Amino acid sequence: MQDAFTPTSLLVTGGAGFIGSNFINHFMAGNPGCRVINLDLLTYAGNLKNLAAVEENPDYRFVKGDICDAGLVAGLLAEGEVDAVVHFAAESHVDRSITGPDIFVRTNVLGTQTLLEASRLHAERVAGFRFLQVSTDEVYGSLGAQGYFTEETPLAPNSPYSASKAGADLLVRAYSETFGLATLNTRCSNNYGPYHFPEKLIPLMIHNILKKKPLPVYGDGLNVRDWLHVKDHSVAIERVLKLGKPGEIFNVGGNNEWKNIDIVNLVCDLMDERLGRRPGESRGLIAFVKDRKGHDRRYAIDASKLKRELSWEPSYTFERGIAETIDWYLANQGWVEEVVSGAYREYYEKQYGQH
Ligand code: NAD
Ligand code: TYD
16 A cells, blocks of 8 residues: 555546535545635536535635636646646536537547646646546446456447546556656446436436336346445545555445346335335336447446455445435435426436437
C-alpha cells in the first residue's frame, strides 16, 4: 500500500450528478478542511438539490461549467491550488447513447482529454498531484454465464456509452505512460441509492410502481447486473485516491449479481408492503418490451485487488441498501417530481412511448 496521500483541494467534475453528489457529501463529511470545487454543467442529470448538505460549507464551491472548456478548467486548477481531480462528469445512460451518441464522444472522450491536458500542465507545478478517472465495468463488454471481469480483462465495449468511457480510460492510460501524470482509474459495477436519476432501472421501477405505470423490462429480463450501493462506491473512490498507487486500475463491485426480472420483482414486493397494496399487485404492472440494441448479457466484477491491496469491503447488504433506497424515494417525492418534469418527459415518451 502507498503512503497515504492527503488532498487539500479537490476539483470534482460532475459533482451534481448521482454518484458525484453522493461522493462530495461523503467526502466533505469525513475530510474537514479539504476544499472542494464542484465543476458541473448541470445537464438534465445534474441537480444542485443533491448538495444541500454542503452548500453552506465554506470549503465548498460550485462552478457551473463545461469540462470541455480548457481555459475554465486550467483557471480552476490554478486558482484553487488543486492537488487532485476526481472525474465523474459524463453522459451516463446507455439508452441515450444509442439514440444520440455524439454528445457521449464529446463529453466523455473530449471532456476527459481536456481535463487530462490541463492536469498535465498543472501537475508540473504541483508536487503529488493526482487524477482519478471514475469509470465503469461496461468497458470490459459482456460476460456469458460464467466468469468475472478483472483489471486484466481486455476492453471490449459494446455500446456508444461504454465505448466512450473506454476511450476516456485509454487516454488516462496514455497520459500516465507518455507524460508520467499520476493517474488512477476505478471501474465500478451498477450503483444504486439516493439521487439516482429515474431513467435508470431501479429508480424508474420505484417511480412507475408508485404511479401504477407499466414496468418496462427489456428482452427476456434475464440480463444480469452486479449492484453496489453508491456510498460503498464513494468509500472505494476515496480509498483509491488516498492509497492507490499511481498508474493502477481498481475494479469496484458488490459481488451482488441479480437478473433484471428478479430485481424488478423484489422492488415490486417491497413497494407493495410499504404502499399497503395486496401481495403481487405491482408485479402485474411488469411489461416485457423490445430489447435494448446490443444489450450486454451479464456484468460481474472481481474486486479482489481493491479488497486485498486497499482493505476495502462494501458495508451495505443489498437487503438493507434496497430497503433504504426505496424509503428514500418515498420520502423524497418532491425531488423525483421535479426531476421527472420538463425535458425528461420528452425523453420518456420517445424511449417508451412506442413499446
Ligand atoms: P449522472 O448522469 O447522474 O451525472 C453526470 C453529471 O455530469 C451530471 O451532474 C451532469 O450535469 C455532469 N456533466 C455532464 N456533462 C458535463 C460537462 N460537459 N461538463 C461538466 N459536467 C457535465 O452520472 P452518474 O451515474 O453519477 O455517473 C458518474 C460517473 O460514474 C460517470 O463517469 C459514469 O460513467 C461512472 N459510473 C456510473 C455508474 C452507475 O451505475 N451510474 C457505474 C460505474 C461508473
Ligand atoms: P440501466 O439502469 O440503464 O444500467 P446499465 O445499462 O448501465 O446496466 O439498466 C440496468 C439493466 O436494466 C440493463 O440490463 C437494462 C435493463 N433495463 C430494463 O430492463 N428496463 C428499463 O427501463 C431500463 C432503464 C433498464
